[in-house]
Amino acid sequence: MLKKYLQLGLVLCLIFSVTMCTKTTQNLEEALNSISAESLAKNTQILSSDEFEGRAPASRGEELTINFMKDEFLKLGLIPGNGDSFFQDVPMVEINSVPEGSLAIKGNKETNEFSFGDEFTSVTLRTVDEVSLDNSEMVFVGYGIVALEYNWNDYDGIDVTGKTVVMLVNDPGFATKNPDLFTGKAMTYYGRWTYKYEEAARQGAAGAFIIHETEPAAYGWGVVKNGWTGPQFILPSEDQNMSRCAVEGWLTLDVTQKVFQQAGQNFEELKAKAIQPDFEAVSLDLKASLMLKNSIKESVSRNVIAVVPGSDRADEYIFYMAHWDHFGIDPSLEGDQIFNGALDNATGTAGLIELARAFKNLGSPPKRSIALLAVTAEEQGLLGSLYYATHPIYPTFKTVAAINMDALNIYGKMKDITIVGYGKSELDDYVKEVAAEQGRIVKPNPTPERGSFYRSDHFSFAKQGIPALYTGTGNDHVVHGEEWTRALKDKYTAENYHKPSDEFNPKWDLSGAIDDLRLLFKVGYKLSMESTFPNWREGTEFKAKRDADMQRQ
Ligand SMILES: [Zn+2]
The missing domain is CATH 3.40.630.10 (Zn peptidases)
Incomplete structure (x- = not known):
């Protein structure tokens, strides 16, 4: 008896599940279509x-x-x-930050001025009326990365408090395509601008500029200009984002080369050094000044x-x-x-x-x-x-x-x-x-x-x-x-x-x-x-x- 019931149950189950199955399939087809x-x-x-x-x-x-x-x-x-x-x-x-005048870089007996939008971008995430860089010492910090798991610290041995850091986009793995350096050509989070600005702020920098290069950035200057010259939206924070750098921006490659020249440095040479684990940040011995007026809504x-x-x-x-x-x-x-x-x-x-x-x-x-x-x-x-x-x-x-x-x-x-x-x-x-x-x-x-x-x-x-x-x-x-x-x-x-x-x-x-x-x-x-x-x-x-x-x- 028991066996018979079991058999019947099995058959019923089969019929039931086949029906269910057909029904589900039909519905799935209908859904997909x-x-x-x-x-x-x-x-x-x-x-x-x-x-x-x-x-x-x-x-x-x-x-x-x-x-x-x-x-x-x-x-x-x-x-x-x-x-x-x-x-x-x-x-x-x-926040809509508008520069008062241009970015002025002083040193080596000259002052060079650069224009907003075409030559540099600058925003602030500090929700205050104005922020500025006042003769802030410029320091080239390579990739601007502190990554303990890769045994990498571009800020090692240098105090950038109140200074303006200038750094390369992406990461050393991308630059060298060396699969043993970071993750090779695959960008890590350390290569992203979000990270670089966060790290610069943790280091106490007043200003942080990323050098734009199309290949490692993966987009042209037009994208930087469009994205960073209008109002910026952020989530509100209790400290009015005073823990962020006063100024976060980008420099064109052209401007970068001029600035390094003014400093008596060769950009390409320093860039080549920046992929070495023993790279040390270099003061450019230049002073950056910029004022941003903010309208905040x-x-x-x-x-x-x-x-x-x-x-x-x-x-x-x-x-x-x-x-x-x-x-x-x-x-x-x-x-x-x-x-x-x-x-x-x-x-x-x-x-x-x-x-x-x-x-x-x-x-x-x-x-x-x-x-x-x-x-x-x-x-x-x-x-x-x-x-x-x-x-x-x-x-x-x-x-x-x-x-x-x-x-x-x-x-x-x-x-x-x-x-x-x-x-x-x-x-x-x-x-x-x-x-x-x-x-x-x-x-x-x-x-x-x-x-x-x-x-x-x-x-x-x-x-x-x-x-x-x-x-x-x-x-x-x-x-x-x-x-x-x-x-x-x-x-x-x-x-x-x-x-x-x-x-x-x-x-x-x-x-x-x-x-x-x-x-x-x-x-x-x-x-x-x-x-x-x-x-x-x-x-x-x-x-x-x-x-x-x-x-x-
Ligand atoms: Zn999208």
């Missing part, structure tokens, strides 16, 4: 239209953008992600968050994120003044809508909840994601993973997909499995020297320990191959990246973006149906944080 190039194009076009004014935080463009996202999420039947609101306030301080920008509630473990979340903001309008420009940010990142923002629709079209909800987060002020230094990650609405230890989209594929179908920060987390395995289903292969990001892992919003989540995935678009076009793709991407970086010409083009081939969105959907879907938590791999910088956080489960 609802991700469409037409609506991705339409929403990208709307978000990057002139009407949206370049989507600057705390602007009219913001109002239009966040309400557009909210309305789209509402139409799809998603629920608000922050209590009864679709928005999370992100308090920000907007406190403002509030907003992240947008919507949720597809899970059926079984609704308190556990898979995040999809994309920054909705871009640079707004620059009235000082001739001709086109609107930074439409079509690729960067109207595409990713519109991608959130596609994913939301797909999860709603599953028929039955996923087991874990799905959060769609459109963050603000990425272009100002990942502020919206930083604010969310440090003021999370859902506990970080209940946040299974974060999947970031920043600039989707506009070039068509690819044989591959790249992971930025490949090898760091177990999420790679999910991508590999799903990519194989699409007949695609997974590759590491081919340009780790650009430090992309530290340059978009997933990094804010990673710093809090949350496993974060950031895929690139793939580079091996199914018809045209790799060289063709690289040429187009380089052209975009040179001509359109962070410029008013990053505009929607109806000729874009979004078929590859649809592949990527379907892939990311499946990754999130798999995670949503599991009960395990993926982690960072052994030896990565975020694993200890995650392990400690998961103890709170």
Whole structure:
């Protein structure tokens, strides 16, 4: 009898699971098919239209953008992600620092003056009326890096308190391509300007200038000029950021060479010395003076968050994120003044809508909840994601993973997909499995020297320990191959990246973006149906944080 019941049970189970399985498959197909190039194009076009004014935080463009996202999420039947609101306030301080006159550099019986914007940039994060450098001694500190794990200290044996440090961009590993120095050509966090200014402040410097060189910076002077000559947005801090340097800026290579010449030094020679572990900082014996007048405005920008509630473990979340903001309008420009940010990142923002629709079209909800987060002020230094990650609405230890989209594929179908920060987390395995289903292969990001892992919003989540995935678009076009793709991407970086010409083009081939969105959907879907938590791999910088956080489960 017992055996018979068992058999019957087994048969019933089989029938039941086959039915379930078929049903799930059908729903999954339906969900995947609802991700469409037409609506991705339409929403990208709307978000990057002139009407949206370049989507600057705390602007009219913001109002239009966040309400557009909210309305789209509402139409799809998603629920608000922050209590009864679709928005999370992100308090920000907007500082507009304008130099009084020029940057004056005195020494060796001459004074040279340099002009703001074309020759140098300068901002302050100190939220006070004015800051200045007054005859501040200039010191060349190589890469400006203190990295104990690499046995490296560019500030060793020198006190730069009140002085103005001048430093190279990127890190010695990139400069030498020596795989044993730092991480070879892959940029470390020490290569990023964010780190260099932070370190200069820790050392007590009054001023900190980074020397711009296109190759190690990974972008031209135009990007520096656009990014650093308008208002800067920061999160408010209790000490008014007095712990930061008074002045943070960039010098063109041309200006740098002139300054070193004035100091009687040879820039190329000192640069060559800076890659040696025994490099010692060199005083240039020059005095820098500069005054910045600040106008300070406190403002509030907003992240947008919507949720597809899970059926079984609704308190556990898979995040999809994309920054909705871009640079707004620059009235000082001739001709086109609107930074439409079509690729960067109207595409990713519109991608959130596609994913939301797909999860709603599953028929039955996923087991874990799905959060769609459109963050603000990425272009100002990942502020919206930083604010969310440090003021999370859902506990970080209940946040299974974060999947970031920043600039989707506009070039068509690819044989591959790249992971930025490949090898760091177990999420790679999910991508590999799903990519194989699409007949695609997974590759590491081919340009780790650009430090992309530290340059978009997933990094804010990673710093809090949350496993974060950031895929690139793939580079091996199914018809045209790799060289063709690289040429187009380089052209975009040179001509359109962070410029008013990053505009929607109806000729874009979004078929590859649809592949990527379907892939990311499946990754999130798999995670949503599991009960395990993926982690960072052994030896990565975020694993200890995650392990400690998961103890709170
Ligand atoms: Zn972006």
